[in-house]
Amino acid sequence: MRILHLGFEDPRMPGAGGGSVRTHEIDRRLVANGFEVTVLTTRYPGWQERVQDGVHYVPIGIGAGGNRVMRLAGYVVRLPLEVWKRRATADLVVEDFFAPFSTMAAPLWTKKPTVGVVQWLHAKDKARQYKVPLHWIERLGVRRHRRTIAVSQGIADRLISMNPAVHVDVIGNGVDPAAWKPQPKPGRDILCIGRLEFTGKxxxxxxxxxxxxxxxIEGKLLIAGSGPDEAKLRAAISAAGLSDSVRLLGWLSGDAKFQALSGARLAVVPSRQETFGLVAIEALAVGTPVVAFDIPCLREIVPSGAGWLVDAFDVDALANELADRYAQSGLEKAGEQGRAFAAGFNWDRLADMQADAYHAALAEFGKERSDTRPAPQLQSRP
Incomplete structure (x- = not known):
């Protein structure tokens, strides 16, 4: 199968989120199983067209993509044309939803069988932030999709509430095998890792x-990652008088990320919204218990005994939970339970599930075309 994947973020872009990791981990496994995959992404400083693990990445846009606005605008303007140029070489188009309005309603203009991959549905939050009705664009776009893949049941439920006719396959994210290398060892510090978005995260x-x-708490709060609000975060740490107890680690990936997670006593995920919560699963995989807000998606992947959920956005509750769990004995047992739970998030299995969803979509679209094709007219014999 030849797939044209509208992937938005390039996994090599500094500060790229977990969505781009999912795109690459799934796509490279599909390529290994005989698929051809081209991914169209935004441009960013230092971008380059390349083949990575067999996946063809083509950054599109206007100029170098030096800031978020130009990356978004360039991608939105160029995407329909770039898809049109490549549509003859694609059997299936896959649209990754992206901020701030989720979807460009790709089935309307690709003129090819199209599947939406939904890791993000936060247009209502962005609408409040920017005072623009982005959630109406999201709703209209979702209604144009007939088949989607959601990374969590929470997102699946929201898709169906916007479009009761949509078919949703729930296929989560996986854990990098490198997460299993470090040996669990409760450390001294508390770690928060991810994209540096001051309010969203x-x-x-x-x-x-x-x-x-x-x-x-005896240890420090370590914050790892990069993103658009790094300067704002640094200023807030200084203004709160927390410079001595909070340390920024910068962007971590691969073994360095998993060593940092493994070396923490607790991982904290304070997000206001999550698409899946990959960092939480990765923390569990290395044997580090998780403290997080009780929000959709996270409540699906932070099991009792391996982590703890507190009332959403309750700062006092979060503070008390961090202090109480930090002092708790027997965190090794919680780490063991977390590792056992995380073992179910296997990229190979998830890639097979996604391949099945793609084949089902092609079969459905093919049947529809066959059903709508005019029946042959029988000519009467003289």
Whole structure:
């Protein structure tokens, strides 16, 4: 099968989120099983067209993509044309949903069988942030899709609420095999890792909670990652007088990321919203218990005994949970339970599930074309 994947973020772009990791991990396994995959992504400084693990990446846009606005605008403007140029060489188009309005309603203009991959449905939050009705664009776009893949049941439920006729396959994210290399060892510090988005990732709430509990915790709060709000985060740490107890580690990936997770006593995920919560699963995989807000998606992947959920956005509750769990004995047992749970998130199995979903989509679209084709007219004999 030849797939044209509208992937938005390039996994090599600094600060790229977990969605681009999912795209690459699934696509490279599909290529290994005989698929041909081309991924169209945004441009960014240093971008280059390349083949990585057999997956053909083509950054598109206008100029170098030096900031978020230009990356988004260039991608949105160029995408229909770039798809049109390549449509003859694709059997199936896959549209990754992306911020701020989720979907460009690709089935309307690709003129090919199209499947939406939904890791993100936060247009309502962005609409409040920017005072623009982005959620109406999201709703209209979702209604144009007939087959989608959601990374969690929470997202699947929201898709169906917007479009009761849509078919949704729930296929989660997987864990990098490198997560199993470090040996679990409860450390001294608490680690938050991910994209540095001050409000979306709840970093403002985390700093407020840390100010309330840091005097009860021996270690530091470590924050790893990069993103658009790094300067804002640094300023907030300084303004709160937390510079001595909070340390920024920068962007971590691969073995360095898993060593940092393994060396933490707790991992904290303070997000206001998540598409799946890959960092939480990765923390569980290395044997580090997780503290997070009780929100959709996260409640699906932070099992009792391996982590703890607190009332959403309750800063006092988060502060108390961090302090109490930090002092708790027997965290090794929680780590063992987390590893056992995370073992079910296997990229090979998930890639097979996604391949099945793609084949089912092609079969459905093919049957529809066959059903709508005019029946042959029988000519009467003289």
């Amino acid at each position: 709840g970093l403002d709430l985390l700093l407020e909670a840390w100010a309330k509990c840091s005097d009860r």
